[in-house]
Amino acid sequence: MNNESISDSYPRLEARNLSKRYEDGVLAVDNISFAVQPGEIFAMLGGNGAGKTTTINLFLNFIEPTDGEVFINKIPAHKEPLEAKQHIAFVSENVMLYENFTAIQNLDFFARIGGRKNCKKSDYRDVLLRVGLSESDHNKQLKSFSKGMRQKCGIAIAIIKNASAILLDEPTSGLDPQAGHEFIRLLDSLRDEGKAILMSTHDIFRAKEIADTIAIMHNGCIIMRKKAAELAGKDLEDVYLHYMAGHNGESENRIGA
Numbered sequence: 001m002n003n004e005s006i007s008d009s010y011p012r013l014e015a016r017n018l019s020k021r022y023e024d025g026v027l028a029v030d031n032i033s034f035a036v037q038p039g040e041i042f043a044m045l046g047g048n049g050a051g052k053t054t055t056i057n058l059f060l061n062f063i064e065p066t067d068g069e070v071f072i073n074k075i076p077a078h079k080e081p082l083e084a085k086q087h088i089a090f091v092s093e094n095v096m097l098y099e100n101f102t103a104i105q106n107l108d109f110f111a112r113i114g115g116r117k118n119c120k121k122s123d124y125r126d127v128l129l130r131v132g133l134s135e136s137d138h139n140k141q142l143k144s145f146s147k148g149m150r151q152k153c154g155i156a157i158a159i160i161k162n163a164s165a166i167l168l169d170e171p172t173s174g175l176d177p178q179a180g181h182e183f184i185r186l187l188d189s190l191r192d193e194g195k196a197i198l199m200s201t202h203d204i205f206r207a208k209e210i211a212d213t214i215a216i217m218h219n220g221c222i223i224m225r226k227k228a229a230e231l232a233g234k235d236l237e238d239v240y241l242h243y244m245a246g247h248n249g250e251s252e253n254r255i256g257a
Contacts (some may be wrong), residue, residue, distance in 0.1 A: 011036060012164050018033065038194045039191055040196055040197070041211045042197065050217040050219070053169055056158050057161070065234045072087050086163075091154035094147075103138050104121065107124045114160075128153075143250070148178075148179030164194075165197070180206060184206055204240060213225065232243050
């Protein structure tokens with residue numbers, strides 16, 4: 001997709017000199033800056049403790065930054081959290097939905113919380129079919145759903161909310177190959193609608209398959225950030241291992257990535 005064709009092209013998600021130091025002294029995020037444009041999928045790669053989830057949590061205002069700011073549709077998230085959250089949807093590794101609700105009931109509940117009070121049952125049906133849930137599953141309780149089916153419900157909620165930005169924390173973790181492929185195709189269609197998508201992942205294969213921009217995080221720093229076109233023809237696993245092996249705690253600006 002040509003992102004420049006989207007008329008309102010200011011960043012939907014932006015981190016400016018963002019840092020987070022916890023009370024125990026751990027510097028989880030160390031002065032990072034990046035932006036996610038409409039129609040862009042930005043993937044953050046990194047191991048456990050790299051700072052990926054902390055970055056997502058800062059955008060969600062689950063925690064406040066020590067320094068710097070995050071912006072959602074130009075709104076400073078920690079200063080105007082309620083307004084900022086109107087423009088985002090979040091799907092985590094383990095989607096937190098109501099187990100005793102059906103898929104339709106979950107969709108209706110979260111749509112109403114998100115301010116969509118005029119949705120019809122047919123709207124929910126259409127969205128659930130779009131994400132790949134067969135009609136026979138729409139009225140089943142989620143406690144009977146597989147992880148992949150729960151992820152589809154999470155994306156359905158993001159779609160019904162019609163948020164301009166979507167945050168994903170390890171969305172393909174634990175999915176079988178078929179479910180992972182279906183999930184990536186869903187993200188592809190959302191990108192085509194102009195959604196800005198920020199995804200943290202360990203899944204190098206899926207990141208290269210779908211992302212427009214790939215960043216590697218280590219010890220709270222972004223040590224590499226490249227457009228997918230720059231990585232064409234390269235083995236992303238080799239690239240990842242190269243940067244991890246050569247990293248000595250410096251930020252991307254200091255190592256010239």
